[in-house]
Amino acid sequence: QVQLQESGPGLVKPSETLSLTCTVSGGSMSSFYWSWIRQSPGTGVDWIGYVFYTGSTTYNPSFRSRVSVSVDTSKSQFFLKLSAVTAADTAVYFCARGRHHDSGPVYDFWGQGTLVTVSS
Amino acid sequence: AIQMTQSPSSFSASTGDRVAITCRATQAISSYLAWYQQKPGKAPKLLIYGASILQSGVPSRFNGSGSGTDFTLTISCLQSEDFATYYCQQYYTYPPTFGGGTNVDFK
Numbered sequence: 001q002v003q004l005q006e007s008g009p010g011l012v013k014p015s016e017t018l019s020l021t022c023t024v025s026g027g028s029m030s031s032f033y034w035s036w037i038r039q040s041p042g043t044g045v046d047w048i049g050y051v052f053y054t055g056s057t058t059y060n061p062s063f064r065s066r067v068s069v070s071v072d073t074s075k076s077q078f079f080l081k082l083s084a085v086t087a088a089d090t091a092v093y094f095c096a097r098g099r100h101h102d103s104g105p106v107y108d109f110w111g112q113g114t115l116v117t118v119s120s
Numbered sequence: 121a122i123q124m125t126q127s128p129s130s131f132s133a134s135t136g137d138r139v140a141i142t143c144r145a146t147q148a149i150s151s152y153l154a155w156y157q158q159k160p161g162k163a164p165k166l167l168i169y170g171a172s173i174l175q176s177g178v179p180s181r182f183n184g185s186g187s188g189t190d191f192t193l194t195i196s197c198l199q200s201e202d203f204a205t206y207y208c209q210q211y212y213t214y215p216p217t218f219g220g221g222t223n224v225d226f227k
Contacts, residue, residue: 045164045207045218060215061121094163101169103152104211108175110163 002027004095004111012089012118018082022095022111025076029053033098033105034071034078039113040091050098050105051078085118092116122146122210126219132227137198141222143191143208152212155184155193158221159204167206168193198224 008020022034035050049059051069059067063082071078082089092113098105123146133139143153151171156164166175168184171191181196195202203226208219 044220045209047216047218058214062215096163101152101211103150104214104216106154106166106169106209106211107156107164108166110165113163 002097002109004097004109006093006095006111006114008114008116010115010117012085012116013120014086014118015084018080018085018089018093018116018118020080020093020095020114020116021077022079023075023077024097029071029073029076029078031100033100034069035096035098035105035107036069036080037094037096037107038091039094042088043091046091048080048082087118090116090118121215122149122213122217124208124210124217124219126206126208126222128222129220130223130225132225133198134227135198135200139195139198139224141193141206141224143186143193143219145189145191145210145212148188149210149212151187152210153184153186153191154209154211155182156207156209157202157204158207164207 003025005023012018033050036048039045049069051057051071066083068081094113095111096107097109125144153171155168158164172184183194185192205221205223
């Protein structure tokens, strides 16, 4: 059974960079789209971006100038960096496995989510 | 980005009820729609993709239908474990976008 686990600071100061790691176990990273998705009461569920196992990336234009997603398949990990954070970036951040179906990915395995609060 | 609108945003139901949740896209998305179930404090769980294809392990009382802009998730006989929030997600084009959610609670 594939499992994903987010890790990283739960508190980030405004204007700093949010950094999270997702560790994948129980399956290969090959052929999947490793994604970051966040959820907040204010904005609902927002797709941030993905990294394919090859390292290629696609980002949500809403975050494009601030976001970076990368992968280290040798460690079965992928990473999120979101710079210049504000209080609006306070949310539960999920990592998820995207499985391609026709036009795009559907998310069949998720981490438990980690709350990141932006506050001084 | 394509906007997804779910209705209703919440409603109350009883065990055994047949319930339907609708999702509308601001432009046609063919059948590139998924449904997820989320319980408090948990991650979303994939129920249906391709508008009507049941994810492995999901009970057959869940049914998805629709294409184009209008979609429906039907639960034929609501069970206690089905009280949750349901989200639709389009994957026709990037970025993937989610609906605002429909909360189904106990009447």
